[in-house]
Amino acid sequence: MCGTCGCADEASITIDGEGGEHVHVLADGSTVRHRHEAAGHAHGEADGSTATHQHEGAEHVHVLADGSTVRHRHVHALADGSTVQHQHEAAEHVHVLADGSTVRHRHDDGHSHAHVTDEAHEHLLPDGRVIRHSHEGGGQPHPAHGVVTGHHAAASHTHPLADGSTVTHHHGHDGLHPTEARRIAVEQDVMAKNDRAASLNRTRFEATGTFVLNLMSSPGSGKTTLLVRTLDALKAGGKPLMVIEGDQQTSLDAERIRATGVTAVQVNTGKGCHLDAEMVMRALARKPAPAQGLLFVENVGNLVCPAGFDLGEAKKVVIASVTEGEEKPLKYPDMFAVADLVLLNKVDLVAALEFDLAALERNVRKVNPRAKVLHVSARTGQGFDAWLSWLAEQSAARPATAAPRSAEVQVR
Amino acid sequence: MHEVALAQSIVDIVREQTKGQRFGAVKRVFLRIGALASVEPEALVFGFDSAARGTVADGARLEIERTPGTAFCAGCGRDVQVAARVDDCPACGSAQLLMTGGDELRVTELEVA
DSSP: TTTTOOOOOGGGGGEETTTTTTEEEOOOTTTTEEEEEEOOOOOOOOOOOOOOOSSSOOOOEEEEESOOOEEOOSSBTTTTSSSEEOOOOOTEEEEOTTTSEEEEETTTTTTOOOOOOOOOOEEEEESOEEEEEOBBOTTTTOOOSSOOOSOOSEEEEEOTTTSOEEEEOOOOSSSSOOOOEEEEEEEEEHHHHHHHHHHHHHHHHHTTTTTEEEEOTTTTTSHHHHHHHHHHHTTOOOOOOOEEEEEEOOSHHHHOOOOOOOOOEEOTTTTOOOOOOHHHHHHHHHHHOTTTTTTEOOOOOSSGGGOOOSSSSSSHHHHHHGGGGTTTTHHHHHHTTOOSEEEEEGGGGGGHHHHHHHHHHHHHHHHHHEEEEEEEEETOOOHHHHHHHHHHHHHTSSSOOOOOOSGSOOOO | HHHHHHHHHHHHHHHHHOOOOOOOOEEEEEEEEETTTTHHHHHHHHHHHHHTSSSSSTTTTTEEEEEEEEEEEETTEEEEEEEEEOOTTTTTSSSOOOEOOOOEEEEEEEEEE
């Protein structure tokens, strides 16, 4: 679990209207849309069930119950033209061979078929039969199989399986399984996966001419109230509007938005403490971003985690309220550091609370000299003219684009 | 920030990078984390241990190299090092600092055996 807020469980993310169909972002940045036909089978269940589902892209990722991921393809073509189908029960999985028999085994690393191209090898089945086959592996060596203690004196060796039976096979070459430690240079940005999805989102928003705001705040700052009043004011302008609502649980906020007549997609993050770019992409697969319009993404109420996750938005707006005190920017500098605009809400209560507006602004400046600060009250409408002007200016400053292009900007 | 999601991304990177490699196990994963990356190393290590379970990175140790935060001071025009976003300029005391670096979070190397 997250030491900060106890989040992690990707499996519990739900997006309303999604049904069985959803989108995965693959390692190469491409997307795969697929659906699970059978009720009860969902990503996140490590039950290895044989539920029917179809994939339009070959390779895809399953998130297992323990939070790990398994990347695999369902059908392998073998050198002899036959195919191997298999399923995964976490790392352990079953190969159905051409003759209908099965081999159950597990890979240490969550599964990677990378057998030496022309290296045929044998599996000894529990009933004593031996099956010899080879994989088209593109010249890659055999991956590690769990416990490897050193070089095998004999080329043929045996792996114990979970059910007590063994599989014996043959590597037929020297130099595998070196025991000496060595370093592999990597140099990968840990945020790269999210950033890739965010950049895809941004490309789509540019194509559809959609101006996107990421609204972030602590819980209770009046974010939804502010958004409802903003939507009511913008409706008269005639631009198409849409909201993506992020909350751990419930669709209460989405219902408040829908009451204004504006389309809202609720994303429930389960135990997750923030929205990420992929969740936004999935939400957009349900309801397309409004062309030449405004999309408000209301992030999960949290001043910590959402700060680090680019969603593909044009601007980040942080909402603070006078009831939270003047020191919020100092206590949560990472959030205020990324803000393009800070909306100080509930300013109708300044007198009652003896809130020091100058101190708040000073503290914002300290962590973010470039952020603009506006004072508003979502209850009374005070300051809304300035906020709506900022919105109009910023959305007009976006590069004007033609009508949305069709297929290539759709998430597949 | 969200350490468990980050830990999961680190495990994904390890798996991606070790695909097709010959080795027994990943022993150490080297990270470079900037002082301004808003990552709690303890929470990251904890998250990594659970995210790595059952994967090629199971049991691997995280080796974390911290790099300093850097900023440009609008007060004195100097490039300075800072430990946190709320720091004042160590040279002139100005609060007008623009962060210029130290928010990276990268997997730099793996040690396998």
